[in-house]
Amino acid sequence: MTTTHTGERLVDFDEVLTRYEPVIGLETHVELGTASKMFCGCTTTFGAEPNTQTCPVCLGLPGSLPVANAAAIEHTIRIGLALGCRIATWSRFARKNYFYPDIPKGFQTSQYDEPLCTAGHLDVEVDGETYRVEIERVHLEEDTGKNLHVGGATGRIHGADHSLVDFNRAGIPLVEIVTRPIPGTGAKAPEVARAYVTELREIVQALGASDVRMEQGSLRCDVNTSLAPIGSLEWGTRTETKNVNSLRSVERSVRYEMRRQAAVLDAGGRVLQETRHFHEDTGSTSPGRSKEEATDYRYFPEPDLVPLAPDTGWVEKLAADLPELPAARRARLMEEWGLSATEMQWLANAGALGLVTDTVAAGATPGDARKWWLGDLARRANETGVELTELSVTPAQVAELSILVRDGKINDKLARQVLDGVLAGEGGPDEVMTARGLVVMGESDELVAAVEAAIAGAPDVVEKVRGGKVAALGALVGSVMKATRGKADAATVKRMLEERLLAE
Amino acid sequence: MEFRRSMSTPSAHDALGRDEIAHLATLSRLALTDEELDRFAGQLGAVLDAVAQVGEADVADVDPMTHAVPLTNVLREDVATPSLPRDVVLAGAPAAEDDRFRVPRILGEE
Numbered sequence: 026m027t028t029t030h031t032g033e034r035l036v037d038f039d040e041v042l043t044r045y046e047p048v049i050g051l052e053t054h055v056e057l058g059t060a061s062k063m064f065c066g067c068t069t070t071f072g073a074e075p076n077t078q079t080c081p082v083c084l085g086l087p088g089s090l091p092v093a094n095a096a097a098i099e100h101t102i103r104i105g106l107a108l109g110c111r112i113a114t115w116s117r118f119a120r121k122n123y124f125y126p127d128i129p130k131g132f133q134t135s136q137y138d139e140p141l142c143t144a145g146h147l148d149v150e151v152d153g154e155t156y157r158v159e160i161e162r163v164h165l166e167e168d169t170g171k172n173l174h175v176g177g178a179t180g181r182i183h184g185a186d187h188s189l190v191d192f193n194r195a196g197i198p199l200v201e202i203v204t205r206p207i208p209g210t211g212a213k214a215p216e217v218a219r220a221y222v223t224e225l226r227e228i229v230q231a232l233g234a235s236d237v238r239m240e241q242g243s244l245r246c247d248v249n250t251s252l253a254p255i256g257s258l259e260w261g262t263r264t265e266t267k268n269v270n271s272l273r274s275v276e277r278s279v280r281y282e283m284r285r286q287a288a289v290l291d292a293g294g295r296v297l298q299e300t301r302h303f304h305e306d307t308g309s310t311s312p313g314r315s316k317e318e319a320t321d322y323r324y325f326p327e328p329d330l331v332p333l334a335p336d337t338g339w340v341e342k343l344a345a346d347l348p349e350l351p352a353a354r355r356a357r358l359m360e361e362w363g364l365s366a367t368e369m370q371w372l373a374n375a376g377a378l379g380l381v382t383d384t385v386a387a388g389a390t391p392g393d394a395r396k397w398w399l400g401d402l403a404r405r406a407n408e409t410g411v412e413l414t415e416l417s418v419t420p421a422q423v424a425e426l427s428i429l430v431r432d433g434k435i436n437d438k439l440a441r442q443v444l445d446g447v448l449a450g451e452g453g454p455d456e457v458m459t460a461r462g463l464v465v466m467g468e469s470d471e472l473v474a475a476v477e478a479a480i481a482g483a484p485d486v487v488e489k490v491r492g493g494k495v496a497a498l499g500a501l502v503g504s505v506m507k508a509t510r511g512k513a514d515a516a517t518v519k520r521m522l523e524e525r526l527l528a529e
Numbered sequence: 530m531e532f533r534r535s536m537s538t539p540s541a542h543d544a545l546g547r548d549e550i551a552h553l554a555t556l557s558r559l560a561l562t563d564e565e566l567d568r569f570a571g572q573l574g575a576v577l578d579a580v581a582q583v584g585e586a587d588v589a590d591v592d593p594m595t596h597a598v599p600l601t602n603v604l605r606e607d608v609a610t611p612s613l614p615r616d617v618v619l620a621g622a623p624a625a626e627d628d629r630f631r632v633p634r635i636l637g638e639e
Contacts (some may be wrong), residue, residue, distance in 0.1 A: 066610030096607035
């Protein structure tokens, strides 16, 4: 049991699992990458000047009428198909009524009991174990505007107790993907949650439906967590953590909620069904706006939009045009690159599949690409606490490095020093190699001298080799490598030694 | 299912109570006095009674209508069209600041 700086009591994670079983659930919002908004022709560019991408429709001005964006409907169906969903033959939009200034019409155009896609699933893998996540529904709605709170509860600025609203984002097509509750994940609950969002993001990206940039909010997650005593037939009360905007945060928010809820239950208390906010800096959650009557959305069918009735031909065409999905791609690459399942999972989780693909495309062998990214580069990323994708070396440079080794211009040891230079910003492999003078020694006079010095300096070893103990040659190779400070090519040195000691 | 229930027209004897009016007022962020609650309960009740006459029609053989026009899949191509100039957009706002709509803080918000 620990207590946070805010006085929240938390049970240690491992201890939580001795008494409780978690059930998680995820609601993921994906902003579609369409050129225009869901119901009007306004552009959707991220980061535009406030209120420069609005019109009477997305501002909800009287008399304006929405017309649904065909591309958004197709993206939603494609996401549904990729998740193995049933595609509705009849689907309607509905008004979700609530009072909040991020929505100019007083309601959000969403879908209620007739979503476009239902009953799918997504298999995710954590530590070699496959977890099936059931998908409840995939529906289409519109995004809200952005509120900027000025002053507010914590601000002390006189007269600044108000909000400023930018409606550029209002009306951008938003797909909501809702899982069914996911039981049976135990200690892996935080990682399963993360793996699910990771896989979903990969799929949406592969479909080209969105740029899925969590840091820009084009993929956002609400994470539901509940705990029930082990063996209990009923699930516990869930909390919904919002504002979870990175893959790492998805994992942390589940972990935190499990620890917090266990402390509440241990103390004989009851977990409140509430919305909680995730805090990136502390990894903690705090109660958000109480849901109270806000759940009373008074949904009703949107009278301004006619129903959607995707026919079989349309859906079949979309299904036929689906690209290779990430799971299939991984299986194929695993085979092509000769990776183990663990290595593949690790690469996928590190978001580094693209790096290896690009390295191979730039001329490296799959084996070399794998060796560098999973070996030295992974170690360096780990040491400096960055992601593989953040290392300052490009796939083309890694390929170049591997080709230099393959051509015998440098050996592995020198290659690592070249890599040091590249990572330190000294230029590409070729430049670093030249600048640092890191070139493998040919059969130069210097190398011949070093080989002969090694033979002369270890008569006992020479005796053993000549007497048939060829393995002892290794000691001589080692001393030559040492004398040349690693610049010699070990295979060349071995051959030269063999020529001198075993030729007769 | 749920939809139908929430859409169904209250029958005449389901007169709107004061509590229900108070709940709707909260959802709409309207501050109503006790006197107003009584008055509106009566008025809205009368409106609902009027609508409830629909319930008297015999609809046993009539399929539910999903929309006023018998059309489906009315879609537009994903093509961007010009937006309104910002000064025009904000000119219609009761208050604006920093190129944004200025609104009062919402009760109970952090």
